[in-house]
Amino acid sequence: MYVAVKGGEAAIEAAHAWLAERRRGDQSLAALTPEQIEQQLGLAVDRVMAEGSCYDRGLAALAIQQARGDLIEAAFLLRAYRNTLSRFAACEPVDTGAMRVQRRISATYKDLPGGQVLGPTFDYTHRLLDFALAAEGIEAPQEAEAAAGPMPRVTELLAREGLMARDAPDDGAPPPDLTREPLPFPTPRALRLQSLARGDEGFLLGMGYSTQRGYGNAHPFVAELRMGEVEVVLAPPELGFAISIGDITVTECQMVNQFAGSAEAPPQFTRGYGLTMGHGERKAMAMALVDRALMAPDLGEDATAPAQQAEFVLLHADNVEATGFVEHLKLPHHVDFQSELEKIRSIRARWEEQA
Amino acid sequence: MNAMPPLNHRDAAYNFAYLDEATKRMIRRAILKALAIPGHQIPFGAREMPLPYGWGTGGIQVTAAILGPRDVLKVIDQGADDTTNAVSIRAFFARVAGIATTTRTAEATIIQTRHRIPERPLTEGQVMVFQVPMPEPLFRLEPRLAETRRLHALGDYSLAQVKLYEDIARQGEAGTSYNHPVMVAGRYLMSPSPIPGFDNPKLHNSPAIMLFGAGREKKIYAVPPYTTVESLDFDDHPFRPMRAPHACSACGSTTSYLDEIIADDQGGRIYVCSDTDHCAENQGR
Numbered sequence A: 001m002y003v004a005v006k007g008g009e010a011a012i013e014a015a016h017a018w019l020a021e022r023r024r025g026d027q028s029l030a031a032l033t034p035e036q037i038e039q040q041l042g043l044a045v046d047r048v049m050a051e052g053s054c055y056d057r058g059l060a061a062l063a064i065q066q067a068r069g070d071l072i073e074a075a076f077l078l079r080a081y082r083n084t085l086s087r088f089a090a091c092e093p094v095d096t097g098a099m100r101v102q103r104r105i106s107a108t109y110k111d112l113p114g115g116q117v118l119g120p121t122f123d124y125t126h127r128l129l130d131f132a133l134a135a136e137g138i139e140a141p142q143e144a145e146a147a148a149g150p151m152p153r154v155t156e157l158l159a160r161e162g163l164m165a166r167d168a169p170d171d172g173a174p175p176p177d178l179t180r181e182p183l184p185f186p187t188p189r190a191l192r193l194q195s196l197a198r199g200d201e202g203f204l205l206g207m208g209y210s211t212q213r214g215y216g217n218a219h220p221f222v223a224e225l226r227m228g229e230v231e232v233v234l235a236p237p238e239l240g241f242a243i244s245i246g247d248i249t250v251t252e253c254q255m256v257n258q259f260a261g262s263a264e265a266p267p268q269f270t271r272g273y274g275l276t277m278g279h280g281e282r283k284a285m286a287m288a289l290v291d292r293a294l295m296a297p298d299l300g301e302d303a304t305a306p307a308q309q310a311e312f313v314l315l316h317a318d319n320v321e322a323t324g325f326v327e328h329l330k331l332p333h334h335v336d337f338q339s340e341l342e343k344i345r346s347i348r349a350r351w352e353e354q355a
Numbered sequence B: 001m002n003a004m005p006p007l008n009h010r011d012a013a014y015n016f017a018y019l020d021e022a023t024k025r026m027i028r029r030a031i032l033k034a035l036a037i038p039g040h041q042i043p044f045g046a047r048e049m050p051l052p053y054g055w056g057t058g059g060i061q062v063t064a065a066i067l068g069p070r071d072v073l074k075v076i077d078q079g080a081d082d083t084t085n086a087v088s089i090r091a092f093f094a095r096v097a098g099i100a101t102t103t104r105t106a107e108a109t110i111i112q113t114r115h116r117i118p119e120r121p122l123t124e125g126q127v128m129v130f131q132v133p134m135p136e137p138l139f140r141l142e143p144r145l146a147e148t149r150r151l152h153a154l155g156d157y158s159l160a161q162v163k164l165y166e167d168i169a170r171q172g173e174a175g176t177s178y179n180h181p182v183m184v185a186g187r188y189l190m191s192p193s194p195i196p197g198f199d200n201p202k203l204h205n206s207p208a209i210m211l212f213g214a215g216r217e218k219k220i221y222a223v224p225p226y227t228t229v230e231s232l233d234f235d236d237h238p239f240r241p242m243r244a245p246h247a248c249s250a251c252g253s254t255t256s257y258l259d260e261i262i263a264d265d266q267g268g269r270i271y272v273c274s275d276t277d278h279c280a281e282n283q284g285r
Helices: A006-022 A036-039 A043-051 A057-066 A071-082 A156-159 A191-199 A201-212 A281-293 A310-316 A319-330 A334-354 B023-037 B059-067 B083-096 B145-154 B159-169 B198-201 B274-284
Strands: A100-105 A221-234 A243-259 A268-277 B072-077 B110-114 B125-131 B181-182 B188-189 B209-214 B219-223 B227-229 B258-263 B269-273
Touching: A006 A191, A036 A043, A043 A071, A043 A201, A043 A268, A057 A071, A071 A319, A156 A221, A156 A243, A156 B059, A156 B274, A191 A281, A201 A281, A201 A319, A268 A281, A310 B072, A310 B159, A319 B110, B023 B059, B023 B219, B059 B083, B059 B209, B059 B219, B059 B227, B059 B258, B072 B083, B072 B274, B083 B110, B198 B227, B198 B258, B269 B274
Parallel strands: B072 B110, B110 B125, B125 B209
Antiparallel strands: A100 A221, A221 A243, A243 A268, B181 B188, B181 B227, B209 B219, B258 B269
16 A cells, blocks of 8 residues: 655654654663763864864764764754854964974974974874773873973974975965855965865865875875964954963874975975864874865966865865755655656657667 | 893783784785785785774784794884884784894894884895885876786886986986885886885895785785895986985994984984984994
């Protein structure tokens, strides 16, 4: 017997109830709190803040809980919330040179002023499942002190020697805002970096990886990767001076790449730049690789690989946009499909007549 | 020769050297094939290892496959025994194989390396295991693997030769400072893994076995002992190995490969041997 699917309202209500039940899981277990997620799933929180482009650990944790751990869904929740807030100012550029560093490594120099700081990292852990963790009762060791003292940027040391191209100085123009205006092509670097900063980590990882495997001409080195707290400073026009409004954790990656030189410029290193909110090394590194790949046309390099095509990369890096369009395929399409059915039947009828 | 380094205690929860016996056998077959066809890349079923692909899993799998209980393992990264990755890999094998480890090139039977060949000449019976990120020497010129396979079969290395010509025409010298491609036994073009060009001549006619493992790209290749290994060049532009024109600030060596270290905020620099064992030996330990 054929039963037409009717009446969305009851179905939607039932689905939401079912979803809520699934989210809660086994009721005999204690429910998670957003505070626990914020504290113990910190890297998930950081990723959601970066892709949701909203620095709020508590809201990101809530989004993760509500999304049942689906981090793209969580970023979506955060972005949708963020759009309800009024924008009142832009902060001064954060000074990552003055970062209170928790982690700082350079792959280009064995040692350098300020030293290498491994910090809290999975690097060099052997990926063996820790069954003791499942058995619980492990007390965390005392946290190490954040490194103090000046840490000059590695790229600056190279730039001083003339071996590294300097970035264009700040022209004082107000920063463009990707969340309020559509992306123009060609895209100015400031907007490109905004787009990459909120782009999907997995997508950028794949793009960055492709440049290393020969699709694009990358010879990258991590000049420096640093993570720590930076001060956010705001200069309200009515005050006339700058005030500190708090500290945020960011991860910054400066990637060094070769540049063969041209008639105007001698051979030198160029830099790819990545910055992400929270602790997100993979994202910051992938972003720096892609940023550098996207400079190909400006440097007169052949842009033949996917990662070097700004339209391709920037229009596909946004996971909230991407999931929307891919997942819209779940919506009813019976009207379009009916017309396809009629069309193919009509063409087949003619094909069979001729056969 | 010094006394044998002490054996480590093996974690009995794991099979000897971590990999199961069937996997080790599969890798050994690939190694034998690689030795039989010098410089040719042999595909193998690389496994997930407990560290990320690209951090030396190829080298670790090769080491695990050839390691015996009486072997003495040295692990270097950038020539140094004390760098984080080298320390980590050495600790891994000490734990899962319980073998003796050393920092001394002369004592080691197996040397796993990333980016350097030790300064001290290797001897018969020693095995160098290279961690290889990109086994395909043509990958920057032709990223499609199916196409590079065809070019290797035809011995068509004109792409690499033209690239070298273009570099010389544009900047007066070869563009590659590390990972400069080599011809092995006059047949296959091979990536020497990202060793500095300075180390390329050490591959030529070496008495040691050279094994190259690329885990992420799932390839093994090899240079058997006493095999010709020539860096790609032109008769009128011979290959030139380069090093920083300084003496080591620690041991005074003027022949070893040097690391540049930024010594102060003003960008002052000092130079020291990248091969930490060689440097310590020069300083009389």
